Amino acid sequence: MSVDLTINSYFNEIKKKKISGTQCKECGRIHLPPRVICDHCKSQNLDIIELAGEGTLQAYSVVYVPNSKMVAAGFGRENPNCVGIVKMSEGPMVSAEIYGFDLSEPEKIKIGTSVKAKFIERGESVILAFEV
């Protein structure tokens, strides 16, 4: 295989607590998760860059019926998990678990809140989450 950057290589960087994205050398776009081909200009000429881990919340939900991986991690109706879409200060958006809000009043969670990266160790893996 001639592919250096893979889906797993991104998560291997997360394990080292590094948020590793890409920047297109042709059009300047920054991608997170990283890409092998620019989704904007189709260039294969990309640099790997490290993101600062700061962003703002763009959308969120509090999930009362979680997927089975979250159930295994202890979440459920009595202990819901907050998910959100975060816009990184460098530009791209990611999906992630969100911590630090009072989930008993989901209507009070504010879109636009500043969040910063929080690395969660869960079993063998490390997960990129964000906290207020």
Add this chain to the structure above:
Amino acid sequence: MGNKKLGRGVAVVGAGMSKFGSFPGFTSRDIFVDAYKDLLTTVDKGIDPKDIEAFYLGNYSSDLFEGQAHLAPIIANWIGLSPIPAVRLEGACASSSVAFREGMIAIASGLYDIVLVGGIEKMTDLPISAVTDTLATAADIPYEVNAGFTFPGFYASMATAYMHAYGATPETFMKVGIKNHKHGSLNPKAQFGQKISEIMEIKRASAINKGKPAPTWETELDFLSDNKSNPLIAWPMRLYDCSPVSDGGAALLLVSEELAYQFTDHPIFVIGSGAASDGPLHARSSLTSIPSAKLAADKAYEMAGVSASDVKLAEVHDCFTIAEIIATEDLGFFEEGKGGKAAEEGQTSRTGSKPINTSGGLKSKGHPVGASGAGQVVEVWKQLRGQAGDRQLSGNPDLGLTHNVGGTGQTCIVNIFERR
């Protein structure tokens, strides 16, 4: 960018469906037979099944739902159509619209004259947690599902973005559900044949019967705002904001324009079709619209030579109540941010200016994911032919549209139908 027209015209001359619901003990094959037999009764001048040249079946995941793959030849054989080519197409919840489009393209190309398009899903054999996980495989597993999302979570996130941008409230979404249940109460094939008010009275009677204190709901909104009767699934989406887990099948007979009048004096022509794809929700330019739906709609309108204002009725992908509001904006029926208000004002009800989901939609009719797109075509076909029974629209509608989304918009297909 190439020819935007079909090589030749395509008509739908038959459309059938099973009831949608929960059917323990019935497999995909059994359910599809029901839809196919229903289809055969709708072809006015009859069809000899020996004349069907190919079968395009939409199915999302019989592999995971039933432990049975390779479903197209299996079903073709069960309905006696072997050895014609039989192919299964998967586009998540848009699978049977993908199948419809491939069948349409095959006829337009001149390869076939008569094609059977189907959609099938048997979802209720699995426990709800396994259904949630199976549906989640339509999302990006490492980037989205492993980040804690579920399908209700995705659409709920679009809902919080929409509330933030346009000031909608949970009641805005509830009113879409109330409307679709009202429509579904007029559809004998719907999973829920009841209005929310009727469900409320059944639950009240059941509580009293069990010796519990009588619930104090006065209105449908009281019932829908009660955490006990309508629990939160993913804020702000509650149980009655979500389409149900369903079993069901639908079947359509597509023929070339030249042959259409051999089968019926009232064919329904496909005059526009558009399709588009996209990446995960977080990678999009907007969280309050579905870009692939806008693109698919633009292409369909362009091919048909019509605009949003010409559309008399639409079946749209209301897998969640927020999704219907966004759909009506993406299709150009209402301006961005105005779809919620339009729904609250009743503009999208059967008697409103732009009737949406007269069948009850996925919310009330049911959402057997691989059959939902073909099921939408069944409703539009019946409405355009004046055969929609108690829910028939007045005014003799002549132009209808279907909008079917796979995932959160990784796939979207829009088709436009005309009675001439």
